[in-house]
Amino acid sequence: MHPQIPLPFKPQDEYNFNNFIATGNELIVQSLNTIENEFFIFLWGASSTGKTHLLQATCQQQALQGKTVCYLPLIDLHTLSSDILDGMDGIDTICIDDIQLISNKRDWEVSLFNLFNQIKQQGKHLVISSTQSPQQLGIQLNDLKSRLSSGLALNLTPLDDESTVQVLQNRALKLGLELNQDTASYMVNRLPRDLASLWVLLEKLDKACMTEQRKLTIPFLKNTLQL
Amino acid sequence: MSSIWESCIKHLEQDIPPQQINTWIRPLQAQYSNDGLSLFAPNKFVLDWVIDNYKEKISNIINGLEKKDVRVSIAIGSSKTTHTRPSFNNQKTTTNKQTSAAFPSNLNSSFTFDNFVEGKSNALAKAAAIQVSTNPGEANNPLYLYGGVGLGKTHLMHAVGNSILANSPNAKICFLSSERFVSEMVSSLQKNKINQFKNFYRSLDLLLIDDIQFFAKKERSQEEFFHTFNTLIENNKQIILTCDCYPKEINGLEDRLKSRFGWGLPIAIDPPDLETRVAILKNKAELNNVDLPDEVAFFMGSRIKSNVRELEGALRRVLANSNFTGKPITLDFTKDALRDLISLQDKRVSIDNIQKTVSEYYKIRIADLLSAKRTRAIARPRQLAMALAKELTNYSLPEIGHQFGGKDHTTVLHAQRKIIELRESDQKIDEDYKNLLRTLSH
Numbered sequence: 001m002h003p004q005i006p007l008p009f010k011p012q013d014e015y016n017f018n019n020f021i022a023t024g025n026e027l028i029v030q031s032l033n034t035i036e037n038e039f040f041i042f043l044w045g046a047s048s049t050g051k052t053h054l055l056q057a058t059c060q061q062q063a064l065q066g067k068t069v070c071y072l073p074l075i076d077l078h079t080l081s082s083d084i085l086d087g088m089d090g091i092d093t094i095c096i097d098d099i100q101l102i103s104n105k106r107d108w109e110v111s112l113f114n115l116f117n118q119i120k121q122q123g124k125h126l127v128i129s130s131t132q133s134p135q136q137l138g139i140q141l142n143d144l145k146s147r148l149s150s151g152l153a154l155n156l157t158p159l160d161d162e163s164t165v166q167v168l169q170n171r172a173l174k175l176g177l178e179l180n181q182d183t184a185s186y187m188v189n190r191l192p193r194d195l196a197s198l199w200v201l202l203e204k205l206d207k208a209c210m211t212e213q214r215k216l217t218i219p220f221l222k223n224t225l226q227l
Numbered sequence: 228m229s230s231i232w233e234s235c236i237k238h239l240e241q242d243i244p245p246q247q248i249n250t251w252i253r254p255l256q257a258q259y260s261n262d263g264l265s266l267f268a269p270n271k272f273v274l275d276w277v278i279d280n281y282k283e284k285i286s287n288i289i290n291g292l293e294k295k296d297v298r299v300s301i302a303i304g305s306s307k308t309t310h311t312r313p314s315f316n317n318q319k320t321t322t323n324k325q326t327s328a329a330f331p332s333n334l335n336s337s338f339t340f341d342n343f344v345e346g347k348s349n350a351l352a353k354a355a356a357i358q359v360s361t362n363p364g365e366a367n368n369p370l371y372l373y374g375g376v377g378l379g380k381t382h383l384m385h386a387v388g389n390s391i392l393a394n395s396p397n398a399k400i401c402f403l404s405s406e407r408f409v410s411e412m413v414s415s416l417q418k419n420k421i422n423q424f425k426n427f428y429r430s431l432d433l434l435l436i437d438d439i440q441f442f443a444k445k446e447r448s449q450e451e452f453f454h455t456f457n458t459l460i461e462n463n464k465q466i467i468l469t470c471d472c473y474p475k476e477i478n479g480l481e482d483r484l485k486s487r488f489g490w491g492l493p494i495a496i497d498p499p500d501l502e503t504r505v506a507i508l509k510n511k512a513e514l515n516n517v518d519l520p521d522e523v524a525f526f527m528g529s530r531i532k533s534n535v536r537e538l539e540g541a542l543r544r545v546l547a548n549s550n551f552t553g554k555p556i557t558l559d560f561t562k563d564a565l566r567d568l569i570s571l572q573d574k575r576v577s578i579d580n581i582q583k584t585v586s587e588y589y590k591i592r593i594a595d596l597l598s599a600k601r602t603r604a605i606a607r608p609r610q611l612a613m614a615l616a617k618e619l620t621n622y623s624l625p626e627i628g629h630q631f632g633g634k635d636h637t638t639v640l641h642a643q644r645k646i647i648e649l650r651e652s653d654q655k656i657d658e659d660y661k662n663l664l665r666t667l668s669h
Binding site for chain 2 (some may be wrong): 027030038042059064085114121142146151
């Protein structure tokens with residue numbers, strides 16, 4: 001018998017505030033939800049703490065209110081010209097992800113400094129995420145560094161084990177994979193902690209389950225991942 | 228926003244990931260008319276990307292939705308008929324906080340003399356700014372304000388503009404950053420509008436340019452600004468400039484501009500002292516209808532010393548936490564809300580770093596700084612370093628003494644008092660102290 005070949009189908013990630021597990025980060029979610037009260041919010045935290053999710057959710061929510069928004073993933077853009085920031089001050093809410101990638105890049109720092117001033121002058125809103133706090137970022141342009149320190153800077157708390165299990169189960173559900181509490185807890189306890197690695201492993205398990213037409217159990221998991 | 232465009236986005240969402248929608252589609256502004264759908268991209272980068280990747284898809288969806296051929300065009304710009312950025316080529320504009328005036332000044336009406344918190348470090352600058360606002364173009368022209376970041380230069384500049392505008396509502400005032408001046412000049416050159424550009428800036432009553440240091444190395448802009456500057460000064464029109472340093476220290480600026488910038492009296496704004504920091508915090512809290520307890524304001528002011536923006540950021544965090552939890556702002560609550568920021572501040576300026584910076588500044592060895600040598604060439608820098616350690620760190624006098632080669636705490640106390648006394652009587656020492664403070668606070 002031929003093995004079942006899974007179709008290369010990936011669910012589209014949907015980022016909104018409802019599917020963000022906010023444990024420990026309630027103030028952050030609340031602040032982003034009411035962004036009209038703040039001109040500038042700076043989110044920082046280790047990777048896999050949900051920065052991208054929150055920025056995307058902010059875009060989503062503002063768009064629902066009929067606002068123009070722009071999400072700028074510096075991971076894709078920082079090797080390009082900083083001209084992409086030109087004219088952005090006409091947009092109601094701008095979310096810039098992974099700002100640590102442009103620290104110490106003079107052109108980007110100056111462009112962001114200019115954009116910051118324009119957004120403030122226009123009464124628009126800015127959300128920036130980073131792996132480090134504004135003071136630790138290593139921004140060389142003091143004019144920009146001090147501006148980045150002026151906003152509401154909030155530190156993201158990493159997920160606790162219980163919440164990670166929940167996030168993992170939600171993700172599995174989206175893949176159409178049944179992941180019970182015990183197996184999810186096993187994964188959280190035995191596998192790398194960061195969500196990005198867990199996603200990759202979860203997809204690997206999903207494929208294996210489909211190919212072999214098996215349910216995801218701890219023994220199957222151990223066998224598949226050769227633990 | 229046009230609802231047909233919203234429907235189109237919903238269709239696009241079915242096969243484009245949300246992240247890309249937020250990056251490339253949501254920034255577009257749409258305008259639907261009999262001529263078809265016009266989309267406006269913020270810049271060339273987004274424009275090209277959308278044309279290459281999505282334009283065809285968008286056209287197909289719109290045609291499908293409207294059940295006819297609809298012309299879809301895309302260009303750089305904004306769908307709003309009134310552009311929101313005042314400039315020489317766009318003179319009928321307003322923004323939300325902008326002062327309503329016959330002429331689009333770009334002034335922020337929330338920056339006034341009344342809400343500028345005065346202290347020792349900025350009193351001279353404020354007095355000069357008030358003088359300029361009562362007699363524009365007469366004395367102190369250009370008014371040149373310089374100092375570190377986040378100390379209130381821009382605030383004072385706007386305050387002068389707002390005050391002049393209140394007295395003469397028809398005054399032609401323009402506030403802009405030096406970067407804006409440069410980019411407007413470049414675009415006017417491209418569009419063959421350089422004469423309009425020149426006429427606009429040379430016909431002002433009051434020109435306010437922020438962060439003039441960004442003119443560095445922009446030779447063509449410097450040339451143009453030189454002529455604008457001369458015309459305005461000759462006609463007794465007031466110019467106010469801000470910069471991060473003294474005119475002669477700006478790298479990459481033509482000498483003739485440096486000398487002109489020094490024509491009026493360049494005035495420094497220094498970092499605020501503790502009392503002023505406390506007053507600023509209480510003032511900003513009051514704007515948010517919060518009465519900040521004195522002990523909290525003193526705690527924050529004594530821990531966050533570098534600039535007003537950082538104070539502002541810290542205050543925002545405390546207010547947001549209190550709003551969210553419904554808890555009153557007490558000292559313990561504040562310490563908890565700011566714990567990461569404060570531990571960072573404690574680490575940021577170390578005594579080692581102060582010793583290193585001071586010895587480099589005076590070109591002496593760190594070992595000498597820590598020795599028992601009492602020659603003046605060593606003792607003065609040592610006293611300065613001790614005074615800076617007291618000002619910038621939270622170490623006690625005995626701890627500072629210990630780190631300076633095991634000196635007694637009375638030695639540190641003497642050093643601190645001596646430096647206060649010398650800063651009053653010896654301008655050179657005062658300059659050195661400020662320079663070192665600026666270097667270490669960055």
